[in-house]
Amino acid sequence: MGAGKGKGRGYSLRVASWNVGTLSGKLLEVIDALKRCKVHIACLQETRWKGQRGVERNGYKLLHSGADGAKNGVGFLVAIELHKNVIEVKRYNDRVMVLRLVLGVEVVAVVCAYAPHVGLGDQEKWEFWDCLNGVVRDVSTEETIYV
Template identity: 50%
Template sequence: MSFRLSLSNSYVRSCPSDLGAAKHRGVNARGKRTSRLRFGSWNVGTLTGKFLELCNALTRCKVDIACFQETRCTGKSSREENGYKLWYSGAPKSINGVGIIMTERLKDFVVQVERHGDRLMLVRLVIQEETINVISAYAPESGQGAGEKKNFWDSLDELVRSFPVDQ
């Protein structure tokens, strides 16, 4: 099963899932009923003071999981509100920052959260027999040094390579 996550701002994609509570959409190759998960990615510029506004936008677009970049959140924590749970990771100063948010119905399927600095994080969900790895990545911009860019791409490559082949 292929899961796709858009890397363009505010773009939504969907993928198959076996969530029993969701509306029936068809039958997969294993004969199980399937539904859709809707994914999004958004460079928010800042998440400060925008959480409820972003939750409302995600609800309107029926997005189940979204990755945020340039959150400018400080520290590493999570937050629940308005039917969504957000995990975020940021620098001690309000720069960069990434986050992953999902609907309340999905939060109990989360089995792992890995924060890799203020530019990279992973949330792993297990839904029935399927594992979904969601990565929020905020690549260094053109004005950043070559060393910082190399470290970012090496870290992302290492994270992706750490997934078991059968996932």
């Protein structure tokens, strides 16, 4: 798990990224680790949960996106106190999601991305990179972005 801490205009935000391998049976364990590290937003990769929904557990809201094959899957765990600031959740596919929230006078875009690994075909890799490129390009220069 990696974390970054940003400060600006009266707030402190701690964002982390974690390839969880699978979220099945691990959600509460992951949340406990995030609480210990005082993480506000976690980008999760390889959740292996299918569908698109939101679930609230132990002070965090889970927003996720996964395909029917129950492989890949990305999501966000957002601290409940920040969830009220969320203005958009965009699910592109089972590898890319964007969360936008307002913090003070600033809009923050958090991009969760799960890149295809070495064993996959070029087509899937190009589709991922094209999607991610489009997502990053669409973020306004007025916004702070975390990828």
